[in-house]
Amino acid sequence: MAQHTVESVDAAAHRVTLALEVGLYPIEVLYGAAYVFIDRCFVLLDKDEGKDGPSKGGRYLVHLRGKTELSKKELLDLSGEFGNELLSQALRRKVVKANQKIIEEITTQAIAGAAGGTLPTDFLDSSDDGMDFLDDPLGIAVPWEDKFKKKSADQP
Amino acid sequence: MQVSDVISLGRVKADFALPFNHRAIGSRYVVSNDLGDHLFLTPDELRRLAEGDTVPGDGLYERLVQANLVAAKVDVKAQAERWKRKHQYLFYGPTLHAFVLTHRCNHGCQYCHSSIVGMDRTDTDMSIETAERAVDLVFQTTSPGVNIEFQGGEPLANWDVLQHIVEYARQKNALAGKTLSFSLVTNLSLMDDDKLDYLIDRKVQLCTSLDGPEDLHNKIRIYKDGNAHASVVGWMKKINQRYKDMGLDPNLYRVEALPTVTRPGLTRWKDIVDQYVEVGCKAIFLRKLDPFGFAARSYKTLGYTMDEFLDFYANAAEYILELNKQGVQVMERHAALMLAKILTDQEPNYLDLRSPGGACIGQIGYAPDGSIYSSDEGRFVASMGDEMFKIGTVADTYHHLMTNAHTRAMVMAGLNDTQPDCVTCVYKPWCGQQVEYNYKTQGSLQGRMRDSVWCKKHKRVFDWLMARLERADAEEMKIFERWTSTRVLDHYLQDRSALDTAAM
Amino acid sequence: MSQAQTAVVRLHRALYMQQAIKEAANTFADFASFKIVRDGEHYAVSVSDIDGEVEGDVVAEFCNFALHNTMQRKKKRI
Incomplete structure (x- = not known):
């Protein structure tokens, strides 16, 4: 399998399931793509073990369910977009690794230039971990309590 | 015309040229390096650049040297100073x-x-x-x-x-x-x-x-x-x-x-x-x-759609150019900013066309309640109920606002050198991204330039400009050069010594 | 939106961290009860007593949070 495949589409449930071979992308890429989608989809990751047991490959399954109603075409578009995101994240990891030195130097200069002082010694540490998709520490999710209010709380 | 028809990888002389990107414009290629130099080359000239098949005195060699594309002829110290000057905003x-x-x-x-x-x-x-x-x-x-x-x-x-x-x-x-x-x-x-x-x-x-x-x-x-x-x-x-x-x-x-x-x-x-x-x-x-x-x-x-907008843009820009030929002095600002970057060593510091982008380190937005955002666009996102780009409040220290993890993440994400498409794009030295736009349209600070409408817009406008530059006559070049001339509006600068207090 | 009072979700142990799941369960504790047990390669999470008055899909949101928490924890661990 050269890329991800659409495993199933359930328009009634607004859900599409993708499958991709374990090993096609690093796990961080799968997480990274999932992260991009969790503000507009319910994302459930699963693993379909290979015939020869857990250590012999297998497939990752990505279940995406729209937070709003989605048609079959929209679900297929969504799965395509997820595939694009996987590829983009994978490529970006390679580019960042290849250009790591210049990226760090420019970023450090830009922040130091703006701050006008010395930077913490661990300033760039968290950018070295390959999990740069998480370099958005504010998080995408709106606090749960804000999003889900008990109907009763709205009553006078 | 496929570039593979022009360049044979087996014949590339890797140490001849300074690293460059290229893109077909009409019947020629525009070639650029990270210093922001560019040159239009015929397919055969592009091949000769890639293969190092050019010698002093053949005309092409001199053009390539002039555009800092011959690695051995680049004055590294002078070009490092030039790069620094063009990236003053990093300081x-x-x-x-x-x-x-x-x-x-x-x-x-x-x-x-x-x-x-x-x-x-x-x-x-x-x-x-x-x-x-x-x-x-x-x-x-x-x-x-x-x-x-x-x-x-x-x-x-x-x-x-x-x-x-x-x-x-x-x-x-x-x-x-x-x-x-x-x-x-x-x-x-x-x-x-x-x-x-x-x-x-x-x-x-x-x-x-x-x-x-x-x-x-x-x-x-x-x-x-x-x-x-x-x-x-x-x-x-x-x-x-x-x-x-x-x-x-x-x-x-x-x-x-x-x-x-x-x-x-x-x-x-x-x-x-x-x-x-x-x-x-x-x-x-x-x-x-x-x-x-x-x-x-x-x-x-x-x-x-972006295609509809870009058709509109091309029509309007062509009309503006036509008015200039009739003696009406009017410019399209976006094109003028791009031209200034392409044709001169000026850095207009336009925050959407620089790398890293302007979020936090180029601009800050202050909301009425004292919240501070990465930019104007950052607070627009907040107005939609998403505080993603809030970097602090007026109670924070400036140092904290500039060095916190949110700011760092936006700076890194807004750097062209981190983007798969940007690193191989001929327009990289003059282009930039906006992390707020990436986030709003594609869900992450980095976005995906390959299917980003931001990228599409910039590429098409650059393409339009390059196509015009490639065939511009003297009159058009004069107009474009006038668009790039910078005049400081010093009347708007505050006089530091004049502190007569106005009636409040 | 009314929703079922009980549900079982299976979260693969190679993809979700137990602490991250527990953290998500704590976040949603006011709206449902959660029981997490190992079941082969998965964690089986039984969700019961789901508050029918809550707007939104508690189980699906819980899964999103479990995933998000896992990513955050994996990042910190590296």
């Missing part, structure tokens, strides 16, 4: 400080990206205390130049605080000694002679919105208390006349205006340009509808 902090004075507004523009409220909601005004704390932060920037931009809602609705900020900032600048300027983004409907006298006396630059002729402007920019178009055009003409009466050069000093292009305007490119020329504007910034705020909600009726 200082935010220059643009956008103050949202209130969320109140008397217009109901269909595409407004701000979270506007009715004129009675004075509770959404910025207070004097918040304003002073924000100005204190402004003066901690390491940037030698500072522009405080008043925005809203309609900022004139919070007039007392606007005046207070001007006076307070001028006082602070007596010690700080920065190059200080003010600008006001207003729909002009609340302007009166007293306010105008004060703004002109305090050298506040005025910017407004003008979407085109009366029918188009009033259809989109709803003003229930009057005729929005008549109001804005009337004030623009009056203010421009005041500048003229003061002896200021009308080519430089006038009310700046921006159109926002909506679906009804797509076929009206000629009318829009003509309207700008008619009110005396020398520049038009053809601005696409944003994916933020009301604009996002009204996208179905006002929106369009």
